[in-house]
Amino acid sequence: MSDIAIELRGIDKSFGPVHANRNINLVVKKGTIHGIIGENGAGKSTLMSILYGFYQADRGDILVDGRVLTIKDPNAAIASGIGMVHQHFMLVENFTVLENVMLGAEDSPVLNASISKARIELKRLEKEYALEVNPDAIIEELPVGLQQRVEILKALYRKADILILDEPTGVLTPPEADHLFRILEQLKNEGKTIILITHKLREIMAVTDEVSVMRRGEMVATRATDKTSVEELAELMVGRRVLLRVEKGEARPGDVKLSVRNLTVRDGRGVTMVDDVSFDIRAGEIVGIAGVAGNGQSELLEAIAGIRRATGGTVELNGSTVDVTGLADPAELRTRGLAHVPEDRHHVGLVLKFEESENAILGYHRDPAYKKGALLDIAAMRADAEEKIARYDIRPPNPRLKTANFSGGNQQKIVLAREMERNPDVLIIGQPTRGVDVGAIEFIHKRIIEMRDQGKAVLLVSVELDEIRALSDRILVMFAGRVVGERTSDAGEGDLGLLMAGVENRVENRMEAAR
Amino acid sequence: MDVFHMLVTVLESTIRVSVPLIFAALGGLFTERAGVFDIGLEGKMLGAAFAAGAVAAVTGNVWAGLLAAILISVLLSLVHGYASITQRGSQIVSGVAINFIVFGSTVILGEAWFRQGGRTPALAGDARFSTITFPFAEEIRPVPVIGPIYADLISGHFFLTYLAFAMVPITWWILYRTRFGLRLRAVGENPGAVDTAGISVVWMRYRAVICCGILAGLGGAYLSLAMTAGFVKGMTAGKGYIALAALIFAKWKPLNVMLACLLFGFLDALAIRLQGNPLPLIGQIPVQLMQALPYILTVILLAGFIGKAVPPKAGGVPYVKER
Numbered sequence: 001m002s003d004i005a006i007e008l009r010g011i012d013k014s015f016g017p018v019h020a021n022r023n024i025n026l027v028v029k030k031g032t033i034h035g036i037i038g039e040n041g042a043g044k045s046t047l048m049s050i051l052y053g054f055y056q057a058d059r060g061d062i063l064v065d066g067r068v069l070t071i072k073d074p075n076a077a078i079a080s081g082i083g084m085v086h087q088h089f090m091l092v093e094n095f096t097v098l099e100n101v102m103l104g105a106e107d108s109p110v111l112n113a114s115i116s117k118a119r120i121e122l123k124r125l126e127k128e129y130a131l132e133v134n135p136d137a138i139i140e141e142l143p144v145g146l147q148q149r150v151e152i153l154k155a156l157y158r159k160a161d162i163l164i165l166d167e168p169t170g171v172l173t174p175p176e177a178d179h180l181f182r183i184l185e186q187l188k189n190e191g192k193t194i195i196l197i198t199h200k201l202r203e204i205m206a207v208t209d210e211v212s213v214m215r216r217g218e219m220v221a222t223r224a225t226d227k228t229s230v231e232e233l234a235e236l237m238v239g240r241r242v243l244l245r246v247e248k249g250e251a252r253p254g255d256v257k258l259s260v261r262n263l264t265v266r267d268g269r270g271v272t273m274v275d276d277v278s279f280d281i282r283a284g285e286i287v288g289i290a291g292v293a294g295n296g297q298s299e300l301l302e303a304i305a306g307i308r309r310a311t312g313g314t315v316e317l318n319g320s321t322v323d324v325t326g327l328a329d330p331a332e333l334r335t336r337g338l339a340h341v342p343e344d345r346h347h348v349g350l351v352l353k354f355e356e357s358e359n360a361i362l363g364y365h366r367d368p369a370y371k372k373g374a375l376l377d378i379a380a381m382r383a384d385a386e387e388k389i390a391r392y393d394i395r396p397p398n399p400r401l402k403t404a405n406f407s408g409g410n411q412q413k414i415v416l417a418r419e420m421e422r423n424p425d426v427l428i429i430g431q432p433t434r435g436v437d438v439g440a441i442e443f444i445h446k447r448i449i450e451m452r453d454q455g456k457a458v459l460l461v462s463v464e465l466d467e468i469r470a471l472s473d474r475i476l477v478m479f480a481g482r483v484v485g486e487r488t489s490d491a492g493e494g495d496l497g498l499l500m501a502g503v504e505n506r507v508e509n510r511m512e513a514a515r
Numbered sequence: 516m517d518v519f520h521m522l523v524t525v526l527e528s529t530i531r532v533s534v535p536l537i538f539a540a541l542g543g544l545f546t547e548r549a550g551v552f553d554i555g556l557e558g559k560m561l562g563a564a565f566a567a568g569a570v571a572a573v574t575g576n577v578w579a580g581l582l583a584a585i586l587i588s589v590l591l592s593l594v595h596g597y598a599s600i601t602q603r604g605s606q607i608v609s610g611v612a613i614n615f616i617v618f619g620s621t622v623i624l625g626e627a628w629f630r631q632g633g634r635t636p637a638l639a640g641d642a643r644f645s646t647i648t649f650p651f652a653e654e655i656r657p658v659p660v661i662g663p664i665y666a667d668l669i670s671g672h673f674f675l676t677y678l679a680f681a682m683v684p685i686t687w688w689i690l691y692r693t694r695f696g697l698r699l700r701a702v703g704e705n706p707g708a709v710d711t712a713g714i715s716v717v718w719m720r721y722r723a724v725i726c727c728g729i730l731a732g733l734g735g736a737y738l739s740l741a742m743t744a745g746f747v748k749g750m751t752a753g754k755g756y757i758a759l760a761a762l763i764f765a766k767w768k769p770l771n772v773m774l775a776c777l778l779f780g781f782l783d784a785l786a787i788r789l790q791g792n793p794l795p796l797i798g799q800i801p802v803q804l805m806q807a808l809p810y811i812l813t814v815i816l817l818a819g820f821i822g823k824a825v826p827p828k829a830g831g832v833p834y835v836k837e838r
Contacts, residue, residue, distance in 0.1 A: 052711075054836065073713060074710065074711055074712070074713040075713035077713075078713050084711065086707075086711065088707075090705065090707050090708040090710075090711040090712075091705065091708055092700070092701045092704045092705045092708050093704065093705065093828070094704060094828075095700075095701065095704070099697060099701075100708070102697070103697060103698065103701050103708065103709070103712050103714075104698070104709065104712025104713050104714050105712070106694040106697065108694065109693055109694050109695065110692060110693055110694070111692055111693060111694060111697060112692070114694070154712075
């Protein structure tokens with residue numbers, strides 16, 4: 001028995017021309033929580049996929065418990081005690097918890113015996129690690145936090161001693177994330193080894209014992225968590241000093257630019273997604289909408305942008321009414337001073353097969369500036385694109401490159417450049433930095449604040465609470481389609497977290513019921 | 516003829532025409548629950564019917580015909596599997612292609628081998644299935660009500676008919692009570708979950724496709740070896756599509772599949788029965804309307820008027836490991 005759970009020696013992996021992992025060395029000590037951080041595309045997920053047998057390394061050795069192993073598929077990983085909790089849960093949604101836990105680890109061709117055994121084993125795990133969950137519940141009816149618990153149980157059921165968690169908190173509310181960290185602590189105390197992959201520095205500082213930093217496919221450093229700082233880790237990740245906290249002055253709000261009254265949106269199934277939402281946004285302020293993904297923020301954004309029909313309520317843009325319950329035309333809204341950076345740049349914001357210069361004018365292509373008679377003025381488009389590329393530092397600086405070939409951060413900059421350069425009165429932005437690396441985040445945040453300082457009204461929707469807190473002048477919290485509270489930018493994280501979890505809401509409801 | 520006897524006759528032919536639907540729809544159930552859509556049921560049944568007719572005619576042995584039917588159908592399934600699982604092609608295109616190829620080649624081969632205008636020689640004796648008469652059927656027949664039910668509805672069918680109905684609970688059991696069934700259902704809902712659990716998605720799907728081939732083969736063999744005595748060009752006449760409609764109508768559940776097939780079979784039997792017999796009050800019902808009813812019912816179901824048909828989530832999507 002060695003006290004090293006996993007050792008990687010010289011792991012190297014390429015996908016065609018992409019060198020995803022270069023000569024990676026890593027030592028993970030037994031019974032510790034080891035964090036791995038790095039920007040998107042730094043190679044964290046590839047490395048863990050190699051460890052879990054999804055891919056084979058081109059070179060290098062994997063040592064588990066001091067022995068060199070070949071992990072040729074997930075079966076081999078499971079057999080050597082490695083379990084993985086995937087970022088996108090690998091659960092069958094219409095199966096019960098029990099069936100999901102059992103899947104792939106059944107003992108016999110006929111299920112009866114396996115079912116009763118799994119039931120007993122689940123009870124035991126539940127007791128040992130305080131991981132309660134109803135074995136007969138259907139996955140899709142469980143909240144995300146519990147679904148994640150099922151993923152952990154799946155790994156433990158397979159007798160995993162080493163647990164890899166890939167971006168586990170992306171879908172959780174802050175209280176749920178805290179709960180997860182307590183579970184991880186408990187698992188650690190029981191002697192399990194945990195590898196936590198994340199790009200959130202705060203989490204690394206909160207729970208890990210050691211942390212390794214990856215940058216561009218290389219392992220650049222390993223530190224003891226208590227001997228490092230957020231600043232040092234951020235610098236290691238990006239390779240240069242970064243401002244984590246954006247500098248911004250006092251907001252000087254002017255006239256109301258966007259006014260939303262009693263907006264209600266139902267989806268195709270008749271489920272109310274946005275429920276009687278009202279707010280105003282003034283020139284020169286950023287209003288942030290916080291909330292766990294799926295609480296109506298997306299639908300709210302889409303209704304205001306005119307790409308989803310609202311079922312009730314009114315919206316005023318620059319003092320004149322927008323036909324949100326009828327067919328508000330997004331193209332027309334653009335001419336009236338509304339710019340929209342959609343949440344999902346791949347499906348709504350960009351056509352990935354288009355050239356950069358084409359995406360740079362998408363939606364504004366009827367503008368006479370880009371036209372020569374009935375045809376597009378390609379030269380003018382490219383010149384315009386080159387200007388934006390320079391101003392937004394889009395890399396590589398090639399307007400003729402296919403958009404799919406840009407990184408996430410640069411794709412996002414293409415969208416931002418297109419929308420911000422139109423000089424709108426109202427800018428609505430969804431998830432401005434989703435899948436964007438730390439360096440680009442800093443740039444995007446600065447630009448958003450510049451827009452505010454130029455007197456634009458900015459509506460910001462993000463599931464990253466830190467981002468909302470850093471940028472917003474006022475924060476609205478959405479839960480189950482309703483705005484459940486408004487706070488100023490200095491609101492505490494715990495306070496917002498409770499609102500996001502709908503806790504405050506429930507208390508208020510109870511008080512109302514008591515009256 | 517009194518109403519009761521007419522009912523028994525209609526129900527008897529309902530059973531007769533439902534059998535190939537049940538086989539094909541249960542076959543479709545296996546692949547579609549595993550995430551591979553199969554519009555090629557029609558082609559598989561037709562190919563199987565031809566193989567059964569041809570081999571039984573040549574060998575004079577009905578079992579050889581049955582075996583040939585299953586072999587050809589499984590082979591066609593593997594072609595579909597190769598195109599849509601291994602090569603990740605479009606499942607619809609692959610299925611349609613199989614239907615066309617089989618339709619054409621059965622006629623060409625039939626004409627080349629037997630020179631009877633695309634038919635296979637009429638089968639007799641050991642070359643085709645005969646009905647099974649239960650003990651005392653003739654003795655009980657005169658008993659009112661129970662007699663005709665026992666003698667005509669329960670007794671007097673082909674071996675394949677009983678097998679088709681037996682396959683319904685067997686399919687249910689396989690799907691919900693075995694490891695194979697659990698994994699099969701999982702692979703149709705979230706292949707990623709199956710892959711990360713260390714099970715091969717490709718192999719699971721191939722196995723499902725083979726199950727479908729066997730069942731569609733039985734359905735095809737029933738057409739040329741039992742229901743009629745020999746293969747006739749295009750003899751499936753859209754039964755594969757009706758089976759697909761029944762599968763959707765049944766929301767991909769085994770017991771529902773049987774009921775849907777019986778319902779569609781009943782409509783078919785009724786259409787034949789009503790041909791030329793005007794109904795009181797309503798008058799003559801066009802045959803075409805009766806024939807279209809299964810599709811109309813399925814469209815109504817899909818439009819959401821009778822509950823909701825939710826297909827397996829990963830259906831139709833080739834599995835690609837994400838990076």
